[in-house]
Each structure stands twice: as structure tokens, then as C-alpha cells.
Amino acid sequence: MEKPGHYLTAMRAAAPLVQNITNYVSMNVMANVMLAAGASPAMAHAREEAAEFAEIAQALTINIGTPDSDCGDAMAAAAQATGRLGKPWVFDPVAAGATRFRVTLADKLLPLKPTIIRGNASEIMALAGQSGAGRGADAGDPVAAAQDAARALATQYGSVVAVTGPVDFVTDGTQSYGIANGEAIMPKVTALGCALTGVVAAFAVDQPPLAATVAALAYYGTAGEIAAEVCQGPGSFQMHFLDALYNLTPEQLDSTAKITAI
Numbered sequence: 001m002e003k004p005g006h007y008l009t010a011m012r013a014a015a016p017l018v019q020n021i022t023n024y025v026s027m028n029v030m031a032n033v034m035l036a037a038g039a040s041p042a043m044a045h046a047r048e049e050a051a052e053f054a055e056i057a058q059a060l061t062i063n064i065g066t067p068d069s070d071c072g073d074a075m076a077a078a079a080q081a082t083g084r085l086g087k088p089w090v091f092d093p094v095a096a097g098a099t100r101f102r103v104t105l106a107d108k109l110l111p112l113k114p115t116i117i118r119g120n121a122s123e124i125m126a127l128a129g130q131s132g133a134g135r136g137a138d139a140g141d142p143v144a145a146a147q148d149a150a151r152a153l154a155t156q157y158g159s160v161v162a163v164t165g166p167v168d169f170v171t172d173g174t175q176s177y178g179i180a181n182g183e184a185i186m187p188k189v190t191a192l193g194c195a196l197t198g199v200v201a202a203f204a205v206d207q208p209p210l211a212a213t214v215a216a217l218a219y220y221g222t223a224g225e226i227a228a229e230v231c232q233g234p235g236s237f238q239m240h241f242l243d244a245l246y247n248l249t250p251e252q253l254d255s256t257a258k259i260t261a262i
């Protein structure tokens, strides 16, 4: 695995077009975050065009935060097209397990083998069939409680699984890493997890998924640390966070990243 700055440089050089089928809460936040990072986001979720759009995008994210039946069909079609073309797709299982509809939807998408799954601890536990203390989109469980679930999902679906929280955990079922970057204020701004999923997808274009995910998390957490130093609360954090994502250099990232093999 190269240092994280290597993957940030590669992502910015590629400025990849990433298709996002995401929830209505996240659309604007996610697009702004991805643009600040250096990617090119496009929200395209209509059943009539999702699979066709997947042919031109370099990566795809699928997020079940505000699902409906039409959107579920679009998600499956786009994931199939992306997988068939050998491009990466990232699954964000927002509030997985909260309702029967979300369980059914996740059961339909997981066999399509996401390249990467990124969620909080409660969501990853729910995907693996474990009951946790999640409250809707918010985590109620510590990252450590989801490590076994993450390894099991990674092995079952051939995915890299990222569990985010105070110290992120990333595994491909064999190798695992902890990333200790980030700030406690980050979950106080809605959709920063969803937006991270988009950044992970951008990093994964033409790169090994495990290394790309680890680098993306270190980058995101570092930007959070820089923004938290100068913000007054969640509102100004969001503004400073966009600036930090935009201004962070690969050299800075290499010196701030707190990545540990587990």
C-alpha cells in the first residue's frame, strides 16, 4: 500500500465522474464535498436512465437513505451495469435494518457484490444480521462492536468494508486497518457520511479498493480535524470543511494520516 497522498494525487489527476444514487438529504452536501475534493459528481437516479448513466460514469455510489420502489430498481440496474463493466461501486446502507423495506433492499443489492461497503457501526451490524443500537441514520454502537460483522460481510460478498466512527475500521476480510483521523463534530452535520461514500468511490477509480478506502478515510478525517480547529459549531464547520478538503495537499496528508495495520 502506498502512502495516502499517492491516492489523493491520483484521484485529483483523474477528476473522476462519479454517479450517485443517493438520498434527498445528501444530494447538495455530497456534490459540494466531492467537488471540493477534486471529483466530478453527478446525481442520476431515474429508473429510465440509471443503468445507461452507469456506462459513462467511472464509479457509482448507492445510498438507501430515502428509498422508494422505483429507486430500488434503478439502484440494482446501475449496480449491475457498473459491475459488468468492471468499475467500482460503493454501497452506503443508511439506516439498514430499521424497516423491512430497507432489509429487503439491502438483500437485493448485496448479492450484486459492492466493491466497497461504507457505513457506521450500527448499519454494518444490521447488514450482517446482527441487532444493534442504531437510531435511524445515526450510529448507536461502537466501531469495535462491528468488526466481526465487517469481516463477515467482506468475506461473503468479496467487498472492502469500512466502518466509520471515532476510529474507522477497514477490512477486506483478511487485512484490516484502523484510521484515527476525524473529529466528534462530524456527525453533527447531516450527510457527511453519505458525502464520504462519494469520496471513497472517487478514490477507488483505477486503484486497489482497500488502499483507496484507507486513504480516502484518512484524507476526510484530516480535513475534519483542520476545520474543527477554526469552526464555531456545525454551521461554520461545514464551510471550513469544504475549504480543508479543497486545500489539503498530498504531502500534508502523508504527515497527518493516522493509519495502523490491525
Ligand SMILES: Nc1ncnc2c1ncn2[C@@H]1O[C@H](COP(=O)(O)OP(=O)(O)O)[C@@H](O)[C@H]1O
Pocket: 119, 120, 121, 137, 138, 139, 164, 165, 166, 167, 168, 181, 182, 183, 184, 185, 186, 187, 191, 192, 193, 194, 196, 217, 220, 221
Ligand atoms: N466521534 C468521532 N470522532 C472522530 N471522527 C468521527 C466521529 N464520528 C464520526 N467521525 C467521522 O465522521 C465521518 C462520517 O462518519 P459517520 O458519522 O460514522 O457516518 P454516518 O454519518 O454515515 O453515520 C467519518 O470520517 C468518521 O471518521
Ligand SMILES: Cc1ncsc1CCOP(=O)(O)O
Pocket: 023, 025, 026, 065, 066, 094, 137, 189, 190, 191, 192, 193, 194, 195
Ligand atoms: C437524516 C437522513 N435521513 C434519511 S437519509 C439522511 C442523511 C443521513 O446522512 P449521514 O448518514 O451521512 O449522516
Ligand SMILES: [Mg+2]
Pocket: 094, 119, 120, 137, 193, 194
Ligand atoms: Mg450514513
